[in-house]
């Protein structure tokens with residue numbers, strides 16, 4: 001399973017949840033230390049998504065971020081991004097070789113393949129989206145703390161339900 | 164014939180002027196629950212139905228077969244939690260059906276918004292309201308917290324319950340059941356559609372909406388008489404806050420943005436949408452004038468800072484656009500009295516009064532603002548005069564009684580906002596909006612009836628009165644009483660047979 005270069009940038013401006021395309025990816029990942037001192041390597045993170053609308057086809061795009069961007073979440077550097085074709089109600093994604101630490105996942109169902117979370121001109125998302133812990137925001141995305149989970153020394157599995 | 168206690172002020176102009184001088188009630192603190200507070204309780208049930216008792220007079224033939232539709236906040240409390248602002252409560256659609264035999268039947272039903280249904284299921288409030296912070300459920304779209312509680316519009320075969328920050332809701336006019344949200348175009352999902360759309364004499368419907376807090380955009384809609392959206396634009400306006408009304412003329416649309424705007428530094432958890440707003444008079448009141456034909460921007464102007472809920476009317480006059488407004492000097496009414504009324508306090512001062520004001524806009528940039536006229540609000544015009552020079556209009560205004568919220572009287576005003584005649588409901592009534600309905604074979608545009616509801620404070624029930632527009636000072640020509648009290652509401656529309 002390979003990651004695809006599709007990070008997600010969420011803009012905290014009311015309901016606006018904007019995902020930017022791959023142009024930001026390189027600069028974003030460069031901000032993340034590849035080797036962090038005093039941090040142990042853990043295993044893989046497996047995320048199982050439920051509630052996908054298979055009939056819409058398209059791609060589920062997910063971004064993994066760590067607590068270095070907690071203040072600006074869900075903006076800020078993406079650790080890994082994965083995009084997978086939606087073929088059923090459930091989809092499993094693996095983010096490999098993580099450092100132990102605190103992370104959050106955001107995801108959206110890119111039904112039209114434009115690599116963006118589409119919104120109306122008033123910033124209302126028109127594609128399904130979700131965060132780890134099934135966190136939802138009020139007038140915007142949830143905080144990093146609300147979506148955060150810990151990756152320890154071993155493999156980790158979480159579940160995210162799309163609404 | 165049981166003529167309910169009432170007073171009329173016709174007679175000397177000095178007496179008339181004096182009675183207009185102090186629109187709202189006194190400022191003294193109310194120690195115990197006032198006798199009118201039942202007007203801000205929940206509706207007695209989610210689905211009300213009752214035959215009205217005719218108290219006096221006869222229902223005019225011309226009104227029979229028609230329906231007065233009304234809307235307003237009607238669910239103020241759940242599970243021991245009481246909303247803190249009048250504008251928070253969930254909407255209830257009200258039908259006052261004027262039957263062919265001269266009787267009146269009322270039906271009211273809570274509007275089944277998504278918010279209402281989810282909170283019914285949960286047994287508690289879950290969503291943020293206009294002036295109360297509740298954060299028990301996520302919000303991804305304004306329609307998640309849409310309370311559909313401001314007004315109602317029968318148009319092009321549909322009955323719409325209107326809010327202002329999100330979609331209108333479609334209501335079945337027979338059953339009053341909620342059929343879903345109205346989406347004017349597929350890409351305008353949950354787009355803001357305000358509660359004061361204007362139907363111009365050509366049959367078109369015009370409306371606007373504010374995108375705040377999600378987007379600093381003003382939506383503008385042009386809808387033909389068949390209900391098809393023909394024109395739409397979204398204009399940037401930053402900063403932005405809630406804006407309740409706008410104006411149309413024969414050639415123009417006028418968007419008026421008072422300097423009561425969202426301050427991002429106030430957007431913190433556990434604060435309400437209203438609390439995010441700050442009065443910033445240094446911004447002035449910003450105005451955008453659009454060409455009605457293609458929605459092109461004709462001018463962006465700035466004038467004195469003022470706040471308003473309602474526009475009286477507007478018109479083109481040579482190279483100018485003139486807008487007449489019920490204007491407040493600041494936003495103190497919405498942050499003060501309209502909040503405190505929920506706690507049984509009516510504490511407005513004279514500076515809170517909306518007063519007749521005239522705004523002259525020269526599209527080359529000059530503006531002229533004349534404020535401080537007669538206190539008035541809830542204006543009602545002849546439909547034939549929307550967007551052109553009115554021959555006069557009707558509005559709620561102060562009566563002689565102190566201590567009761569809102570306005571004690573309904574009056575007829577000249578085109579320049581001078582009071583001409585009025586009916587004062589007296590101390591035992593709390594009148595609501597009154598709507599003008601023209602006579603079919605009218606001798607002049609303002610020849611017809613005024614239809615309005617009022618809370619009968621002593622009898623603890625809602626009454627509906629019909630007044631002759633030519634002789635308001637004589638008091639109602641007919642009055643009906645419902646078997647129950649309705650929560651004090653906001654706006655309505657009369658749909659003739």
Ligand SMILES: [Fe+2]
Pocket residue numbers: 358359407472473653654
């Ligand atoms: Fe209004």
